[in-house]
Amino acid sequence: MSTWPVLSLVTFLPLVGAVFILAIRGDADVVARNARFVALWTSLATFVMSLFIWFGFERGTAEFQFVEKAVWFPGYNIDYHMGVDGISMLFVMLSTLLTPLCVLASWDAIRVRVKEYMVAFLVLETLMVGMFCALDFVLFYFFYEGVLIPMFLIIGIWGGERRVYSAFKFFLFTLAGSVLLFLALLAMYFEVGTTDVPTMLEHGFPAGMQTWLWLALFASFAVKVPMWPVHTWLPDAHVEAPTAGSVILAGVLLKMGGYGFVRFSVPMLPLASEFFTPLVFVLSVMAILYTSLVALAQEDMKKLIAYSSVAHMGMVTLGTFTVTQQGLEGAMFQMLSHGVVSAALFLIVGVIYDRMHTRLIARYDGLVERMPVYALFFMIFMLASVGLPGTSGFVGEFLVLVGLFQVNTWAALLATGGMILGAAYMLYLYRRIIFGVMTKPDLKAILDLSPREALVFAPLLALVFWMGIYPMSFLDIMSASVANIVDSHQAALLQAPGRSFASLFSLSQ
Amino acid sequence: MAMITFDMSAALPELVLACLAMILLMVGVFRGESSAPTVLGLSVASLVIVFLLVSLDRGATGIAFGGLFMVDRYGNFMKGLVLVGAIVTLIMSRRYCEEEQIQRFEYSVLMLFATLGMLMMVSANDLISLYVGLELQSLSLYVVAAIRRDNLRSTEAGLKYFVLGALSSGLLLYGCSMIYGFAGTTSFPALAEVFAGIPAGEAPSFGLIVGMVFLISGLAFKVSAVPFHMWTPDVYEGAPTPVTAFFATAPKVAAMALLIRVMMGPFGDLVGQWQQILVFVSIASMVVGAFAAIAQTNIKRLMAYSSIGHIGYALVGLAAGTEEGVRGVIFYLTIYIVMNLGTFGCILSMRRTGVMLENIEDLKGLSKTSPMMALALMIFMFSMAGIPPLAGFLGKFYVFMAAIHAGLYALAVIGVLSSVVGAFYYMRIIKFMYFDEAVEPFEGPIGRDMALILTASSAIILLLFAFPGPVLEGAAAAAASLIAG
Numbered sequence: 005m006s007t008w009p010v011l012s013l014v015t016f017l018p019l020v021g022a023v024f025i026l027a028i029r030g031d032a033d034v035v036a037r038n039a040r041f042v043a044l045w046t047s048l049a050t051f052v053m054s055l056f057i058w059f060g061f062e063r064g065t066a067e068f069q070f071v072e073k074a075v076w077f078p079g080y081n082i083d084y085h086m087g088v089d090g091i092s093m094l095f096v097m098l099s100t101l102l103t104p105l106c107v108l109a110s111w112d113a114i115r116v117r118v119k120e121y122m123v124a125f126l127v128l129e130t131l132m133v134g135m136f137c138a139l140d141f142v143l144f145y146f147f148y149e150g151v152l153i154p155m156f157l158i159i160g161i162w163g164g165e166r167r168v169y170s171a172f173k174f175f176l177f178t179l180a181g182s183v184l185l186f187l188a189l190l191a192m193y194f195e196v197g198t199t200d201v202p203t204m205l206e207h208g209f210p211a212g213m214q215t216w217l218w219l220a221l222f223a224s225f226a227v228k229v230p231m232w233p234v235h236t237w238l239p240d241a242h243v244e245a246p247t248a249g250s251v252i253l254a255g256v257l258l259k260m261g262g263y264g265f266v267r268f269s270v271p272m273l274p275l276a277s278e279f280f281t282p283l284v285f286v287l288s289v290m291a292i293l294y295t296s297l298v299a300l301a302q303e304d305m306k307k308l309i310a311y312s313s314v315a316h317m318g319m320v321t322l323g324t325f326t327v328t329q330q331g332l333e334g335a336m337f338q339m340l341s342h343g344v345v346s347a348a349l350f351l352i353v354g355v356i357y358d359r360m361h362t363r364l365i366a367r368y369d370g371l372v373e374r375m376p377v378y379a380l381f382f383m384i385f386m387l388a389s390v391g392l393p394g395t396s397g398f399v400g401e402f403l404v405l406v407g408l409f410q411v412n413t414w415a416a417l418l419a420t421g422g423m424i425l426g427a428a429y430m431l432y433l434y435r436r437i438i439f440g441v442m443t444k445p446d447l448k449a450i451l452d453l454s455p456r457e458a459l460v461f462a463p464l465l466a467l468v469f470w471m472g473i474y475p476m477s478f479l480d481i482m483s484a485s486v487a488n489i490v491d492s493h494q495a496a497l498l499q500a501p502g503r504s505f506a507s508l509f510s511l512s513q
Numbered sequence: 514m515a516m517i518t519f520d521m522s523a524a525l526p527e528l529v530l531a532c533l534a535m536i537l538l539m540v541g542v543f544r545g546e547s548s549a550p551t552v553l554g555l556s557v558a559s560l561v562i563v564f565l566l567v568s569l570d571r572g573a574t575g576i577a578f579g580g581l582f583m584v585d586r587y588g589n590f591m592k593g594l595v596l597v598g599a600i601v602t603l604i605m606s607r608r609y610c611e612e613e614q615i616q617r618f619e620y621s622v623l624m625l626f627a628t629l630g631m632l633m634m635v636s637a638n639d640l641i642s643l644y645v646g647l648e649l650q651s652l653s654l655y656v657v658a659a660i661r662r663d664n665l666r667s668t669e670a671g672l673k674y675f676v677l678g679a680l681s682s683g684l685l686l687y688g689c690s691m692i693y694g695f696a697g698t699t700s701f702p703a704l705a706e707v708f709a710g711i712p713a714g715e716a717p718s719f720g721l722i723v724g725m726v727f728l729i730s731g732l733a734f735k736v737s738a739v740p741f742h743m744w745t746p747d748v749y750e751g752a753p754t755p756v757t758a759f760f761a762t763a764p765k766v767a768a769m770a771l772l773i774r775v776m777m778g779p780f781g782d783l784v785g786q787w788q789q790i791l792v793f794v795s796i797a798s799m800v801v802g803a804f805a806a807i808a809q810t811n812i813k814r815l816m817a818y819s820s821i822g823h824i825g826y827a828l829v830g831l832a833a834g835t836e837e838g839v840r841g842v843i844f845y846l847t848i849y850i851v852m853n854l855g856t857f858g859c860i861l862s863m864r865r866t867g868v869m870l871e872n873i874e875d876l877k878g879l880s881k882t883s884p885m886m887a888l889a890l891m892i893f894m895f896s897m898a899g900i901p902p903l904a905g906f907l908g909k910f911y912v913f914m915a916a917i918h919a920g921l922y923a924l925a926v927i928g929v930l931s932s933v934v935g936a937f938y939y940m941r942i943i944k945f946m947y948f949d950e951a952v953e954p955f956e957g958p959i960g961r962d963m964a965l966i967l968t969a970s971s972a973i974i975l976l977l978f979a980f981p982g983p984v985l986e987g988a989a990a991a992a993a994s995l996i997a998g
Contacts (some may be wrong), residue, residue, distance in 0.1 A: 078539055078980075143949075145901065146906075149906070150902050157943075161948060161968075162948055167948065179933050180933045186910075187913065190910075190918075190925075194917060
């Protein structure tokens, strides 16, 4: 185990790049070019640095690794505490992988205020990585909320026509959820006496308190995931955000909610999680079925993928709240797979948007004639999203369903129905855009993928197959931590007294 | 038994300030209008001297004027904040005074006297000295608000402030006399003894409660807490902008400091009686501050509602009625004063073709025309909205921590939800600066002193989260000294 602070380095290296970019002066073109390169090299360096975490990570243990600790608020037991375990480590990798791809994807697409754009992305990377590494609830909250600032600006400045509306909606929805999380955090602080996450994980919260805390946490994470019916900010934000913004939003930001459930709600509040499982199941199944139907009717490609994200994240919440080994691993795997696949799909849409400046499905047809390579890439990612065996999407959904089947057959049945709908809308989208005869005259001159674009897709493509064909390299990392959550969950339920609805009103005890 | 001493060294900073202010008044009178810039410069220098005197922490608590005046670490900390507010606003007003032709030496001298009144308020240890300090401050501020005699809005602001202020002083005095009538003393320590003597479970006499309510009402007016906030938007809008900046910072802190001292000191044992009042006032201020600001188009009016909201958040800490709560309020006010000074620095730089601008829409496209100022203002706005990692969040963190610990869950939930509403109008300012297309740029450059103020305040707001230790410890020590004393 290395002694130097890898996690802090990975977290704060992008900030160094951001400061460099801010310091660039001179002619507008030169500034833009330099900003792009600095951002690319910084994010690549961060990725390389994060590989040390991947290789140095000890498999088969639920312990936190690469732990760093320093006093932050003297006298309050609130510390700067970083560390990763099997649950957070892969998300760190996902964040550091997607950021350089985002920078590359924005290379030509972003022409105004390039400098600020790159700074925003690097700051965003710091906040994302920091959030997954934080082992102190207050520190976590700092990063978790801080993400709103760069994302608000990215949507609002570089977004489409209704960007102001979408940026505000995104900001206010997530903020409204987060403030309740903030109060829950304070209440938990007084209960435990510290905001240290490992200590909190071992603390048994009183049953009556758990209910309220769970609801407050749920308010925040459910908006972030997002769960039906608080998902409405997501289609708007996705449609208006620039391509790279959508990629980060779908790839990492949504996972913050799922991560919150896995890290905080389920292990810290086992009784309440058990109590509210039916609620989560109902909402998730609603999400899967409803948003899949809505996706079928979309005219806008980005909106369609946004709705499919809600459906896929519904699988994640289903898997999480089964609290079984397969269900939780499936949920984690589904999040990672969705992080890769939906990011790729948004990039796919971005490619033709950059050429034609429209996302309307009706404006495209028969693209396979002019863009064969593009059609191939699109097909692979589309099938991964559908969950074809051999791609990453299959493993996650399969594991979730295995877990779910043990707990609730009906939910499993309905969720499977949602998967069929998922195949329907994705294949329908693909048929409309790629197949058929090219009739639109302005499409005749469209160009296939450029080398830069292909380079962006290459790592994602490799990951889709790697995760689909040999998922063990990823499941190995998380299995010990997941087993730990499942065991302590079972133990907590065994000790618990009988639960009744009346305990909802026992906060004052 | 109060010991009578002739030791005035405890009040040394105040005495020095009083003498310097009178000397500067003489300088102004004999040298005429042309001396205004000199007097302004010397005023800043005198305030800096007083600040140094205050910050020479002489450790132990001290009493002067036969127990009327009290010095402790709490007082010194709050005085430091008041003086910082006064110094920075005076520096910021230099250019404004030059360009808007209000070169009057009375302006700076009155600011000095107002500051002196505030220092007295912070150190008051008796209802009499409380009132004297408060009136010295208020009377000076009434005049300063109307310093632009030939401007209708400014005179209107001054008049409104005076009439409503006089009303609130009346309420305050009435409350004081009720308290004196039923308790038989005006001294804070003696009052505390009287209340401590009330057996547990037994309510104090009705007259005392009425007196206390009047006292709180009078003070709530000074901090512009709902429902005594009506004067704030009009006065903020009408007064010259540097005066508004002053209103938003120093007097707010001084009045809050006074309110905290009165509530935690003499009335400390009556928490059960006043807590519900403060909970109501706090909720009302947060909600009104958040909702009323949404429709504003004038940035000074918006800042008025914003300050009403912020006072609501600060009162959350006081409503908890614990040392932890007081610490939270002190910390909150420290951050509040820095954010406000920075924001008003930006507002004072909004000038085009020689005219001061006050509309929010005038900020359109600021991120392109002057990116650094836009960045600074964005930092202040996100901080006021309470988004981490900016300092405004830390302030909220500590007051809500106290509220949760004291079991005030409803207050905390309403507070954080109204902060979401409040976030909307702060975001609106950012929207104008960053999302909209540029109109004409502002007149530049903003001047070296202003640039320094903006840089320093935004750096503090941005980086406080990394090194919260010193400010936190200062606030904790101040709160501890208040509770102990």
